[in-house]
Amino acid sequence: MAEQNTRLGIILMVLTTLVFAVQDGISRHLAENYNVMMVVMVRFWAFAIFVSILAMRSGGGIRQAVRTRHPFIQIARGLILVFEICVMVVAFTRLGLIESHAVFTAYPLLVAALSGPVLGEKVGWRRWTAIGIGFIGVLIILQPGSGVFSVWALLPFASALLFALYGLLTRYVARRDAASVSFFWTGVVGAIGMTPFGLAHWTWMTPTDWMWMGTLCITAIVGHGLLIKAYDVAEASAVQPFAYLQLVWIAALGFLLFDETLRPNVALGAVIVTAAGVFTLWREQVRARQSSRPSALP
Structure with missing residues (x-):
């Protein structure tokens, strides 16, 4: 493992969020003109080649x-990951980048909430409180019962739920499988699972959009490479909170390229969800340090 370098790890995580934000912007552009399953299929073909x-x-x-x-x-x-990506890309086209990501930031809260039934981990009252507050933030974003609520707003929440389940299963298999094994299976299974659906909706792209498609594949590979390196040179607890910077880049892309707006309720809800998520991550690290500490002798 590389020598620990927190500053480098933070820089790499910030770059990762920027690359993933660009990736999502390209995904939205392509999905507005071509079938989502075809776009995701080609993306996973490149991912499968990379992991191979x-x-x-x-x-x-x-x-x-x-x-x-x-x-x-x-x-x-x-299969869960490739389905989650399809759902999220559809959300980009229906809701826009900003609102979709504002809801998706709830996924760490869902990980904490599901870690008990899936992994048998204990979730204390502090984290349950943060989870509850975070879901209040999600409700503020979605505004159920109001005239502006759309059923499409549930898509990014469904995507967050799927991604949380994917993360928990990744944590489960990590008990016996190396990270490189899980990475390989993710790319190959996703490509195989997506291929029949993507080919069924195949449409030839324009030369310009093929360039965008190539850029999308490159950003996916570069983003995962930066993420792997970030976790390799620094502790996850030090760099994970900076993953929320992706919201900033997404907002900039939404404003500048897609004429999106940031409604006040979305901004407020995103702040609440992000704060609750950061607190949940921090408490998880505190508990991990406490459990690894040797007990005092009687």
């Missing part, structure tokens, strides 16, 4: 990357 190259360059090669103790869960992870 990484596996071939590793010590054990492809054979080592395929070896998993949880084949069915690994397949489920890949």
Whole structure:
């Protein structure tokens, strides 16, 4: 593992959020002109090639990357992730980047809420309080019962729920599978699972949009590479809060390129959800340090 360098890790995480924001902006542009499943399929083809190259360059090669103790869960992870991305891209086209991401920021709260039933982890009253406050923020964004509420607003929440489940299953398989194994299965299963649906909606793109598609694939690869490096050089607890900066980049893209607006309720709700999420991440790290501390001798 690389030497710990928190400053470099934070810089890499900030760059990661910027690259992923650009990726989402391109995804919205392409999904407004082509079928979402085709766009996601091509993106996962590039992802599968990327993880395969990484596996071939590793010590054990492809054979080592395929070896998993949880084949069915690994397949489920890949399918859940590719479905989650499809749902989120549809949300981009229906709600816009800003509102979709404002709701999606609830996913750390969903991870905390589901960690008990899925992983058997204990969630204390402080985190449950933060989860409750965060969901109040989601309700402020969605405004259920008001004249502006749209059923499409549930899409980013469904995406956040799927991503939380994907994250929990990733944590579960990490008990026995290496991260490189999970990474390989994610890319390959996603590509295989998406291919029949994407090909069924195949449409030839214009030369310009093929360039955008290539850029989308590059941003996906670069973004994941930066994320891996960020976690490699610094502790997750130090860099994870900076992932929320993606909201800032998304807002800028929404304003400048897609003529989106930031409604006051969305801004307020996003602040509440983000604060609750950061607190939940912090409490999780506190509990992890406490549990790793040796108990005092009687």
